Every structure is written in C-alpha cells, then in structure tokens.
Amino acid sequence: MSRYAEPMARLIEELKKLPGVGTKSAQRFAFHILRSTDEDAAALAEAVRGLKANLRLCSICNNVTDVDPCAYCVSPTRNHRMVCVVEEPTNIAAIERTRGYQTGSQAGYQGVYHVLHGTLSPLHGVGPDQLRASTLLTRVERGEVDEVILATSPTLEGEATAHWLAGALRGFPVRITRIATGVPAGSDIEYADEVTMARALEGRREV
Numbered sequence: 001m002s003r004y005a006e007p008m009a010r011l012i013e014e015l016k017k018l019p020g021v022g023t024k025s026a027q028r029f030a031f032h033i034l035r036s037t038d039e040d041a042a043a044l045a046e047a048v049r050g051l052k053a054n055l056r057l058c059s060i061c062n063n064v065t066d067v068d069p070c071a072y073c074v075s076p077t078r079n080h081r082m083v084c085v086v087e088e089p090t091n092i093a094a095i096e097r098t099r100g101y102q103t104g105s106q107a108g109y110q111g112v113y114h115v116l117h118g119t120l121s122p123l124h125g126v127g128p129d130q131l132r133a134s135t136l137l138t139r140v141e142r143g144e145v146d147e148v149i150l151a152t153s154p155t156l157e158g159e160a161t162a163h164w165l166a167g168a169l170r171g172f173p174v175r176i177t178r179i180a181t182g183v184p185a186g187s188d189i190e191y192a193d194e195v196t197m198a199r200a201l202e203g204r205r206e207v
C-alpha cells in the first residue's frame, strides 16, 4: 500500500511515466503542485489536456501542429521542392537553427520537412510499414519534389532508415542526398549545434 493519500499517489505514478523522472523527482513535482495555487495547478492540467486536444500531425509533412497544414508547409518563403527528412518533430529545431547561420551563398536551410516519427529498428519490430513515409513517397511520385535530404541521425537505426528510404525513392526523378558526417557518428541530430548542422547540410552528398 502507498504511504501517500490516493490523489497524491496517483499523480506520482503518472509523473513517473515521464522520461527521466524517477520516484524522487515525481514526489518533488507532486508536492510542488500541491503547494502551488489552485490557478497554477489548473493551468498545468489544462496545458496537458490542451496538448492532446489541440495538436495533430500535419497532413503533408507529419510535423506536430495546431493548424493543418503546418506553418512550414504553407510558408510562401520556403522552397517546397526541397524536403528534409527527419526522425522526430523535435529534430526540426536542429535544422531550423541553421537559418541564422550563413554557409556559402545560403543563410541556412530554406526547404520544408517530412517527419517519419521513428526509425527502422528490426530488434524492436519497427519495419517500413510502421514509419510514416507514405505522404513523402506520394509527393515524390507526383513530381512535387526536386531534392530529398535524408537527415536521420548517424546511428545504426538512422543509417538503416536513410538506406531504406533512398531505395524506395530510387527510380523517381528526384535528387537524393544524405547529410554529411559533421554530426558525430552515433549521436542524435537533435543535439547538434547550428554550425555543425549547417556544415552537415552544406556537405550533403548524393546517395
């Protein structure tokens, strides 16, 4: 039996489901919320509820968005024929940071995105059918794309995913490129700084 009253034990159990939150942290958060004002507690609950109620995936690129299509997909200042493929929505931030960094003739990435929501992982039972690649393949098949930049992480799963996607796109009149290995091998592109990421993009090669 829990030594906490039921409502407290319940919140601690829910908080422990968050990544990186152990029992100690969950207890600290729960007691912090207990001590906070009714308004702050309600605002937190509403923010959590609103996240699920108001966010969806963009029907074009699978980015998480509150409006469909997302802001990137409708932007008139972006090159919609250049598509950068990433594993997770959070990876977009790493690419977007390059827009403040001048490389060669371009000020960072100017194209749009496609989010796969995962990588191939045979060990965990994730095959091509579990990735959200179909809308990208459709865009390419329709001739709407000039270049697909494979910006999955340089991990085993990321490389396997890039290799599979390059194979699936082969045969269509589209340039397929892979970001350079400026991003340290085995690391997640989410943590790449803007200079490293800008160089990785600029140094991309045909695959």
Ligand SMILES: [Zn+2]
Residues within 6 Å of the ligand: 058, 059, 060, 061, 062, 063, 069, 070, 071, 072, 073
């Ligand atoms: Zn979109």
